[in-house]
Amino acid sequence: MSRLVVVSNRVALMEEGKQAAGGLAVAILAALKKTGGIWFGWSGNVVDGESQAEPSRTDVGRLTYATLDLGRRDHEEYYNGFANQTLWPLFHYRLGLISVNRRTREGYERVNAYFADRLEPLLRPDDMIWVHDYHLIPFGDELRRRGCSQRMGFFLHTPFPPPELLTALPNHRDLIRELCAYDLVGFHTATDLRGFCDYIRTETDGTVEQRGAYGSAVIRAFGRTLMAKVFPISIDTEALESLARTAGRSRQAERLRESLVGRRLIIGVDRLDYSKGLPQRFAAFEQLLESYPEHCNRVSFLQIAPPSREDVPEYIAIRRELSEMAGRINGRFAEFDWQPIRYLNRSFGQRVLAGFYRLANVGLVTPLRDGMNLVAKEYVACQDSDNPGVLVLSQFAGAAHEMGEALIVNPFDIEGVGDALQRALTMPLGERKERHAALMRTLRRNDISSWRESYVDALTRAPYDFPVT
Ligand code: G6P
Numbered sequence: 382m383s384r385l386v387v388v389s390n391r392v393a394l395m396e397e398g399k400q401a402a403g404g405l406a407v408a409i410l411a412a413l414k415k416t417g418g419i420w421f422g423w424s425g426n427v428v429d430g431e432s433q434a435e436p437s438r439t440d441v442g443r444l445t446y447a448t449l450d451l452g453r454r455d456h457e458e459y460y461n462g463f464a465n466q467t468l469w470p471l472f473h474y475r476l477g478l479i480s481v482n483r484r485t486r487e488g489y490e491r492v493n494a495y496f497a498d499r500l501e502p503l504l505r506p507d508d509m510i511w512v513h514d515y516h517l518i519p520f521g522d523e524l525r526r527r528g529c530s531q532r533m534g535f536f537l538h539t540p541f542p543p544p545e546l547l548t549a550l551p552n553h554r555d556l557i558r559e560l561c562a563y564d565l566v567g568f569h570t571a572t573d574l575r576g577f578c579d580y581i582r583t584e585t586d587g588t589v590e591q592r593g594a595y596g597s598a599v600i601r602a603f604g605r606t607l608m609a610k611v612f613p614i615s616i617d618t619e620a621l622e623s624l625a626r627t628a629g630r631s632r633q634a635e636r637l638r639e640s641l642v643g644r645r646l647i648i649g650v651d652r653l654d655y656s657k658g659l660p661q662r663f664a665a666f667e668q669l670l671e672s673y674p675e676h677c678n679r680v681s682f683l684q685i686a687p688p689s690r691e692d693v694p695e696y697i698a699i700r701r702e703l704s705e706m707a708g709r710i711n712g713r714f715a716e717f718d719w720q721p722i723r724y725l726n727r728s729f730g731q732r733v734l735a736g737f738y739r740l741a742n743v744g745l746v747t748p749l750r751d752g753m754n755l756v757a758k759e760y761v762a763c764q765d766s767d768n769p770g771v772l773v774l775s776q777f778a779g780a781a782h783e784m785g786e787a788l789i790v791n792p793f794d795i796e797g798v799g800d801a802l803q804r805a806l807t808m809p810l811g812e813r814k815e816r817h818a819a820l821m822r823t824l825r826r827n828d829i830s831s832w833r834e835s836y837v838d839a840l841t842r843a844p845y846d847f848p849v850t
Pocket residue numbers: 391402403404405514538539689690
């Protein structure tokens with residue numbers, strides 16, 4: 382069996398007390414636990430001067446972490462710059478927020494080349510290389526230039542925009558040519574796959590051969606043949622279900638329950654990111670209190686939002702906006718013994734969150750655009766099946782493609798989300814149970830193991846022997 386080499390920008394070394402904010406890290410660890418191999422990428426540290434010359438290696442069982450510290454300039458241009466001020470807003474359909482300049486684009490290409498130089502000596506001929514996310518699109522092409530002919534797959538954890546948006550990026554063709562250096566390119570949803578296929582059709586001389594009902598496609602472009610396919614990421618459903626059964630009795634969950642003194646709870650958990658639709662969500666909660674005043678003093682909204690990418694101006698701005706909104710809404714509706722919004726800029730471990738999810742009557746997940754959104758799945762898996770809460774889910778989260786039994790909302794429609802909250806808070810037990818059971822069937826069928834297995838299985842079969850059309 383081939384070794385798996387996972388490459389991602391962030392490598393979550395399992396240090397005690399350190400928790401990764403994003404779902405990606407949790408998913409990758411679950412994926413590597415069984416196969417063993419290497420997990421290669423940035424250490425998360427920024428150092429003065431040049432980026433680290435050779436990777437630091439840490440062995441944990443059959444898994445080797447190989448990580449590199451980034452120099453200040455590399456971090457600024459590659460991570461803060463092109464990855465998070467150009468690609469992130471672009472891939473989340475936010476053209477108004479993209480900043481474009483040659484310096485950060487060059488930094489992005491330079492760091493990808495530097496990563497490839499450092500990984501190449503660690504590779505064996507039979508390895509399978511699995512590269513993750515928008516930070517590392519050129520990485521496979523850089524390895525190919527160094528003569529690597531191993532099977533290489535890429536998985537995009539964000540949405541992939543339609544070509545009308547993507548073409549706003551100068552030299553967009555170079556980025557897509559680099560993406561085509563992989564053998565397998567995975568997306569969360571059929572919408573993302575369609576964006577990629579449409580780009581190949583409209584912006585290149587390449588061809589797209591669709592397979593299935595937009596589940597996969599054979600792409601021939603830039604002199605290469607590759608497979609593009611939908612693999613919706615998921616969670617460790619069973620583990621989370623059993624964690625939630627006891628986590629509801631943890632000290633923190635107990636404290637939360639006591640603090641509610643019989644009031645109902647709406648919960649939101651997101652990185653503090655403008656893609657998550659938090660101002661609209663706060664406004665929708667305000668709308669609920671305004672339109673359905675019977676909830677005043679009867680419902681609390683707990684929004685957990687750990688800060689993220691704090692050097693990037695748009696993240697500083699959203700943080701300020703949300704603090705102001707929470708203060709204003711609380712000032713408007715609070716009673717001397719009730720605070721409507723409990724807004725926390727910090728993160729919690731999985732166990733504490735599981736207990737909080739189980740306590741919450743409503744899970745409110747309303748991104749304006751999201752690759753998948755694992756919080757939606759985690760919330761459902763943590764419910765008590767005898768008395769489950771209701772998931773209110775944005776139609777623009779990848780998760781909505783699989784979770785039609787949630788209350789699906791348009792996050793831009795503040796009044797509509799307010800009404801959905803009302804419906805969730807008053808939904809009869811029978812309907813809650815039915816919806817929850819249907820969602821759980823999906824989560825049990827497609828969990829993190831089946832996601833990993835189907836991706837690795839598809840990559841194992843590369844290079845594909847496609848009939849010539
Ligand atoms: C999203 C991205 C991940 C990223 C995570 C946390 O989920 O798709 O690639 O790791 O956010 O963001 P950060 O910038 O802190 O790594």
